[in-house]
Ligand SMILES: [Zn+2]
């Protein structure tokens with residue numbers, strides 16, 4: 001009897017626990033679905049205006065550090081979504097803040113600059129713009145990196161999340177970041193008080209258009225996903241003279257040829273094969289005529305890496321190799337090759353694994369597991385990662401937003417022919433499915449992160 005009573009009590013307890021669990025589980029997933037259908041409805045409602053804005057931005061790109069009108073559009077739209085907006089933060093940076101009670105602070109970033117590329121897509125809203133760059137030179141301009149998509153998604157997200165205000169608490173910081181293509185904007189916004197004049201975020205999230213994923217899909221890559229970049233200028237000096245009397249000269253063209261082959265050994269012989277590293281000599285200019293040995297040759301390099309150690313080692317090696325070249329050539333110290341490195345910072349994007357896990361859950365719940373792909377890291381660079389490299393550090397996560405038509409994607413898969421990449425004059429993202437997917441996923445990610453509530457001290 002006693003045993004019987006105990007066991008039926010146990011059964012009842014188990015049943016009750018199970019019922020409560022089922023209730024919360026179904027209630028929770030019902031609430032999740034409910035929020036997503038609200039987000040989807042707002043996205044559909046806001047889209048026509050956003051597409052107009054997108055096409056306007058696409059036809060009117062502005063170059064790094066010159067994004068005056070683009071920034072004004074971002075500021076105007078954020079104000080309309082209910083954000084308190086400050087302009088001219090670290091250049092043409094825009095910061096919109098929306099406070100809605102106690103809770104997490106989430107930063108969402110869109111970069112806003114175009115590239116000096118002449119658009120060749122033939123789209124009806126293609127850019128024909130010729131604009132001034134920050135050195136006052138006329139340049140063709142194009143949103144060849146999809147930053148116009150990023151702006152449209154962020155503004156759509158601002159509209160959607162502010163319309164759901166009665167369902168979350170916390171603070172939003174939405175930023176339009178200038179000069180990404182020069183990897184300057186993030187740092188300048190930080191120096192201009194992004195985290196002191198405005199609320200300091202618990203998380204930073206962002207997306208980037210992908211030229212290799214179909215529209216409707218998104219991709220994610222935990223940990224290192226984009227590389228450090230350093231641009232390097234090297235001037236190789238010589239002692240010029242007649243091409244027929246080489247023994248009376250120090251030929252900088254021959255020295256440059258040595259230099260280029262030696263630079264290859266930084267990756268192949270000095271860096272662990274398990275550590276990504278790229279040293280590319282992208283430009284070499286020297287000499288004027290067949291029979292003249294010139295006084296100098298100029299080279300331009302790009303360096304890529306993930307770890308700070310590899311980045312530093314590559315820079316140090318370049319300094320050593322160039323110095324050694326000067327010694328071997330018998331040049332005076334004043335004529336040793338001059339090496340100029342554009343910045344002392346590493347920009348590698350490290351997607352915080354825990355934050356990435358959370359964001360991926362939101363992405364899957366927004367557009368379905370089958371539309372969320374894990375993708376490999378790339379050696380392209382982005383300065384978004386800078387927003388996390390502060391003390392104490394802030395978790396950051398950037399995911400990829402597919403923009404390619406499924407048809408073109410399938411064709412490229414079957415033929416092996418490459419699709420136009422980011423920065424290509426032919427890059428033509430599909431606006432509607434890309435922007436809608438961006439808004440649905442970004443809004444859900446922001447909403448879920450806000451749902452974590454006040455941070456435990
Ligand atoms: Zn770019």
Ligand SMILES: [Zn+2]
Nearest residue numbers: 145147180208
């Ligand atoms: Zn970009």
